[in-house]
Amino acid sequence: MNDLTLMWKNLFRKKTRAILLLISIMIAFFIYAALFTMNGALNAGVQSAKANRLVTVNSINFTVSLPFAYYNRVKSVEGVVDAAHASWFGGYYKEPVNQFQTFATDPEAYLNVYPELITSPEERAAFINTRDCLAVGRELATMNQISLGDRIPVMSNIFSKQDGSRSWEFEVCAIMDYEPETGRDVPANFALMHYDYYNEALAFNRDMLGWIVILTEDVSVNDAVSRTIDEMFANSPYETETSTEAAFGEAFLSQLGNIGLMLSLVVGAAFVTILMIVGTTMVLAINERIKEIAVFKTLGFPAPRIFRMVMGESLLLCFFGGFLGIAAAQGAITLINPVMKNVLGELSISWDAMGYGALLMLGLSLITGLLPAFSAMNVRIVTAFGKH
Amino acid sequence: MRQTLAVTALNIKSIPQRLGMSLATVMSVALVVAVMLGFMALTNGFAATLNNAGSEDVAIILRAGSQAELNSGLSRDDVVLIETAPGIVRDAEDRPVSSAELYVVVDGIKRSSQTEANLPLRGVEEGAERLRQGFTLVEGRMFAPGAAELIVGEGVGREFQGFDVGSTIRLGSNVWTIVGKFSTGGTVFDSELWTEAGVLQNLYQRGASYQSVRVKLDGPEGLSQLQDYAENEPRLSLDIITEKQYFADQAVGMTRLISAGVALAYIMAIGALAGAWNTMYSSVDARVHEIATLRAIGFSGGSAFIGTMLESLMLAAIGGLVGAIAVYVIFDGMSASTLGGGFTQVVFSLSLTPSSIISGMILAIFVGLFGGLVPSIRAATVPLLQVHR
Known part of the structure; x- marks a missing residue:
């Protein structure tokens, strides 16, 4: 023994x-x-944040929008490799309780800024070239039983069109996944639409954007880039606040308590x-x-x-x-x-x-x-x- | 009966011999109850803040389909049409008791974490105070019309820094002077900053748009009169519900937290149950000779059973009480804040209600009951001969 x-x-x-x-x-x-x-x-979200990715929002709060003209000015700041803008659409599908998180953006820029967001080359091209295309995240599509080629209406609980309707018609022409090796298995539970398709029909709040996501050359220029951007818009009616993606995510989480x-x-x-x-x-x-x-x-x-x-x-x-x-x-x-x-x-x-x-x-x-x-x-x- | 009493007294008197284990049982039950009551206090406090805010005789009017004030938008024309509607209380000068409002989400710095968090900066009209029950200015004065002045809710002052009366604060590109502090008795409005609607529209480029209209309803028929009017007016497309209903809808999300927390407490209770079982098992083990002797001289198995069971129940009940008292002392009245339904911070106070204390005690008693069951049966059925051999 x-x-x-x-x-x-x-x-x-x-x-x-x-x-x-x-x-x-x-x-x-x-x-x-x-x-x-x-x-x-x-x-x-915080862990999958890229170190050289920054987020510019309105300094009042991130729910307050910025003029669209800011996008081009931010893009030309030294140290910015690429930038994409996004706007909150407040979407729902079929029922108001069934939230359908949708952002209006410039498809090509968005996919460039988030390289971990992947789709097949054909779907990518279709998304970039089709005005009324909706790119739907895999998990969101599964949840709502949506598949490639479907024509679906997505309603907004915030915006209405000039004709009074609140529904935008889309063709689902891309399904997006998060690349699995970017750390964790984050669910792709949102959809992307063309900013132009959204903006042109808007009854109000036209030519505004929600936030700008920026890819910088390197982590070392982050501080300089965010300072340049925020100083550029200081003392305007729309001041900005630029922080790293991780800091932005952490601040949001800490709001929950x-x-x-x-x-x-x-x-x-x-x-x-x-x-x-x-x-x-x-x-x-x-x-x-x-x-x-x-x-x-x-x-x-x-x-x-x-x-x-x-x-x-x-x-x-x-x-x-x-x-x-x-x-x-x-x-x-x-x-x-x-x-x-x-x-x-x-x-x-x-x-x-x-x-x-x-x-x-x-x-x-x-x-x-x-x-x-x-x-x-x-x-x-x-x-x-x-x-x- | 006398036997039972004697055995119980014997059991309890011998607890000091097993002090460590008994204390461990008491403490483990206390912690289980504390976790459960802690979550309940959190939810109760949050729910109370929302429920007290909603009044049955105030209607909140939003653009159809918007679900929340933040998403809604109403034009000046809409507001004018609404104010002529029937079903609204009118004052001596025949003006409707109403307030067209809008809010901008602004960043405040939380004292606890030093991070930015969303606060609603609400633009209100004259009627606003009368539409909030228990509105009182506790410090300073009301904002002056047309000036960049704010009054802040008590909760904001408590949880956020830089909102003292008399100071100025920069929100975006605008500088505001804080001229007063108000209280609505701990409702959700205490987590807001107020200014005049017109000033807010100007300073934050909102044109003449509003998000909601609150009106005082004229009696129980008021709501349906108002709804009928809006439905038959082709220029309006509105959702009209009582404020009570509006806040009740917003409180729903928080109930998930409580169910998760209580589920955790139940799982922990199984662990504590194992602990109580263990303690009682050792208690019986240590006194096997004694119990057998008592049984041999004529004490019944029943009295041995009850004696052991009562010891277990007593330990668990003490644990439950300790847990409840600890939560009461540490958490009751504690201020906390979280992101509410309006996408802004809701400041609330944790509150331990008598009914949750009862639930906590029931859980403790269950742990004592089931933890003591098998050991008690064992005590009642000690094989006399084997023990004394």
């Missing part, structure tokens, strides 16, 4: 107790892994709980076995070996329970993926989550195992046998 078998046997000598402990550890790690993954999905803190509190609460449960149980379990440990010592087991055995039991418990929990979280995520895919993208537990999880397991087993291991190591044979 080697030490590992001994540890395993010791752990499961009281089956109910071991299983209960495993369940509580499993649940804590389940919560940890599930929330870690959720948080990652929420931040996906301190999600990170909230998730940490929940995960923290779950871990404090198991820390106490596992900790006290381990102390108890070793106390019950003091006599046996004394027997081991009598038989000549060196103190470090006893220390290792108790410590190992705790490690075994935490890692076994921990990985079970992470596996369960992966199972749950796989289950909800078909439902959530279009909103959050295909989720899975990242190696990061695994790594930090393993560190947590190690920490947990050290905290819960050290005290019993020391007391086991220091058992005095005479005292122990005096106990009953």
Whole structure:
């Protein structure tokens, strides 16, 4: 019988107790892994942001539009490689509750600025050359059962045409995907339309744009470019604010509130709980076995070996329970993926989550195992046998 | 009965011998209840802020199909037509009690994160104060007509920096003077900045356009009179609903947060249940001889069962109480803000309601009940002979 078998046997000598402990550890790690993954999905936009991509918005707020003339002036700023403008269309499809996120833009420039947005060369050409073409993201198309070649109306809950109608007719001539290797699997849940097709029909707010996305030569010129742009429009009725794509995304997320803190509190609460449960149980379990440990010592087991055995039991418990929990979280995520895919993208537990999880397991087993291991190591044979 | 009491007393008196485990159980139940109540306090606070804002006798009028004020647009002509409609309360000079409004989303700096967040800068007309129940100026004065002056809601002052009365603030290319602070008793309007509608139209290039008209409804028939009028007027294409309904629709998204939070608490409860089970199991284990002795001298299995069960329930109930008290002390009344339905920040106070405390306690009792069940059965069925051998 080697030490590992001994540890395993010791752990499961009281089956109910071991299983209960495993369940509580499993649940804590389940919560940890599930929330870690959720948080990652929420931040996906920030993580997929390119370092040399900037966003220019109205300095009042990003919901306030800018004059279209700004686009050409921004494009000519030194250090700007390419730029695309976009306007929020406020689209919905069929029912007002069925939001259909649509941006009006210059197709070629937009696809240049977002190289991770891919479509076949034929579809790309069709999109660029057809005025009433709508390029629909894969996930959005699936969700609404739209396929290539369909003619569909998209309504706006903000804009109306000069004839009073609020519906724009499109031919779906491109389906867009996000290149999978750009980090995470971000869902393409929006559609793109020609700015001209949108602007010409508008009853109001003509020749305005929502925001400008800029590709700079290099990260090192970011600051200079954003300063030049914002200074160019200072003291005009439409002042601008230019920031990196990542900063823009983070600022938007933080508007929802301190999600990170909230998730940490929940995960923290779950871990404090198991820390106490596992900790006290381990102390108890070793106390019950003091006599046996004394027997081991009598038989000549060196103190470090006893220390290792108790410590190992705790490690075994935490890692076994921990990985079970992470596996369960992966199972749950796989289950909800078909439902959530279009909103959050295909989720899975990242190696990061695994790594930090393993560190947590190690920490947990050290905290819960050290005290019993020391007391086991220091058992005095005479005292122990005096106990009953 | 006396047996049960005796056994229970014995159980409880012996808790100090298992202090560590008992405390762990109490704390784990406390944390589970705290997570659940924390989420509930968050949602209740948010919902209360929206629900209190909506009044049954105020109608909000938007362009048809726009769903939210931000998307809506009404011309001066629309507003004039609306103000002549029946079903609206009129004052002594026969003017309708109404306010045509528009808002621009502006950036404010959140105190907590030092990041920019959306705030509504609302342009209002004279009737606006009368259309918000409980509107009071708590500091300073009202903005003067035609001036670039603002009054700020209490919530804005609390959560955002730079909005003290007397100071000036730059929003876009315009500089505003803050001349007063108002309160509507913690409703969503406390998260807004107000100025005169005309000033806002001028400074932010809005021409003569508005986004919404709020009107005071004349009795319970008012709404349908107004709706009939708008339907029969070919020049108008409007959505007219009570303000209460408008805000109720906006609160829907937040309910998802609560269901996610409560689901988390339930999952954690399973973990705590395992902990309670474990504790009670050890409790029975430690007293196996004692229980067997009691049974041998004539105590019934039932009293052993109830004694153990009561110990478990007591630990769980204490845990539940500790959790509820902790949430009350730490979170109740705490100010928070999030992005609301109007795409702008809603400042609200977390509030722990009695009904959520009851839900928390029920969850705690469940943990105690199911955690104690199997160990209690074991206590009741200790095989006397085996133990004493």
